[in-house]
Amino acid sequence: MPLKIVLLGAPGTGAQDLADALAAHLAATPSSTPVTLVVLADFSALDQTASMALLMGLDLPCPPDQQPAQQAADAQLRAALDAAGVAYRVVYGTGPARLASALRALGAVLGMPESDAVQANESRAARLRAYGCEKCSDPVCEHRLFTALTRPPAPGCA
Structure with a gap:
């Protein structure tokens, strides 16, 4: 059974560009598991058959x-992913940084492989400690970060 990876994002966030780069990368690195990439322009087509969804961040110009409008579309996509129970x-x-x-x-x-996964988790933890948030793709972490930024500072803090 092929893995179904859904790519979606607000207008202007590069979902199709990433899908093209991923397809080229996956074609160059053969795997025993076939992968289907699906770019969704409309979250109403979202279903629970996806193995994973990649949501484009709002970091492109x-x-x-x-x-x-882009921020509103991003919020709607996140709500739809959460409502559908799709991991994202x-x-x-x-460019290459987005593909990585x-x-x-x-x-x-x-x-x-598990050793690679452990190494990736260790480097991810190190990046988080070193304030490498632009490389973190955890939506819960991102939500926590941006929610904290919208709160007023604690009394006595400058």
Whole structure:
């Protein structure tokens, strides 16, 4: 049974570009498990048959007048993923960095050997401690980070 990986994101976040890069990478690195990549332009087509979903982060340049619509679309996609119960990771970066972020997020789904998975988890923990949040794709961590940024500072803090 092929793995189904869904790529989706708000307009202008590069889901199709990442799908093309992932397809080229997966074609160059043969695997015993076939992978189907699906780019969704509309979250209403989202279903629970996906092995994993990759949500494009809002880190690519966007004209200021389009940012509110892009942020609203991103919030709707996150809510739809949560409601559908689809596991997802947020992918950041440009070009090769975005592909590397996606491959890290898909490591377990693609059958990364356990030693590689342990090494990836250790490097991820080190990055989090070293404030490498732009490379983290954990939506819960991201939510915690941005929620904390919207709170007023504690009394006595500058």
